[in-house]
Amino acid sequence: MKAVDNVQYIGKIDLEIYRVVTDDIRTDDVVLSDAQRKHIQESHPEDYKEFSKHLQAILKEPDYILESNKPFTAIVLKEIVTDEKKFKVILRLQTSNDPAGFMNSVITFQHVEAKRYRRYIKNAKILYQREGL
Secondary structure, eight states, rough: EEETTTTTEEEEEOOOHTTTTTTTOOOOOOEEEEHHHHHHHHHHHHHHEEEEEEEEHHHHHHSSEEEETTTEEEEEEEEETTTTEEEEEEEEOOOTOOOTOOOEEEEEEEEEEEEHHHHHHHSSSSEEETTTT
C-alpha cells in the first residue's frame, strides 16, 4: 500500500463482483483518506493497528456484499481464516455522478464479533455471496 496526496492506496476491487451495488462504477482503485484513517484509528484503534494489513484482501475477495442504506455504498463482510476474525468494511463506490477526482473510498473498517456477523447476514439483503459459503 502506498500513500498519495492525503490518501493511502489500498488496492483494486473486482468490478464484476461490486457491480451488484451499481453498474456505474468508474474505477477499480480503492483508497483510504487520511480523514477516514484517523476516524478508524480513533473509533477502532486496536482493529486498525492489528488488522489493517487485511484490508486489501477483504476488498479483493469479499465473502458477502450487503445492501447499504446509502447510495453507491457496499457493506463488505469477510472472515480471515488464518486469524479466525470477521470484519466489516464500508466502501463508497465512485460513479459518474461524483465530482472529478472522487475515488472508491473506505469509509470505515472494523472487526465484528461472530454473533453480530451472523446477524448482518441474516437481517440484511445479500447482494453477493462468495461461492462455497
